[in-house]
Amino acid sequence: MPVIYFNMKQEHNPLTKEQYHVIKVGDVIERMLGFSIPMYLKVGNVTDDVIDCGWEFNRHTGIEIDEYIPTPVSYIKRVLTEEQKELIKNGGKLD
Numbered sequence: 001m002p003v004i005y006f007n008m009k010q011e012h013n014p015l016t017k018e019q020y021h022v023i024k025v026g027d028v029i030e031r032m033l034g035f036s037i038p039m040y041l042k043v044g045n046v047t048d049d050v051i052d053c054g055w056e057f058n059r060h061t062g063i064e065i066d067e068y069i070p071t072p073v074s075y076i077k078r079v080l081t082e083e084q085k086e087l088i089k090n091g092g093k094l095d
Helices: 017-021 082-089
Strands: 028-033 037-042 050-052 056-058 074-079
Antiparallel strands (some): 028 074, 050 056
């Protein structure tokens, strides 16, 4: 199997464990794919250990759970405010 390397600036600025634990169904999160590409996902389900947005994230660390990729490739950077959601909806970009 070929090895694929990503040439991306990988920064990881996680939320605190407490911030991950207040995420609830209906929230919109910013997923940092490859630690540098933002994606916006709506939370569909939350358990004690998992935040599910179509992709699953560890509720304690915000790191994506992926059984097929042995190294972390994305994380939850933030929960969007109403103002941020409106900005994205209207084609704007977050800082």
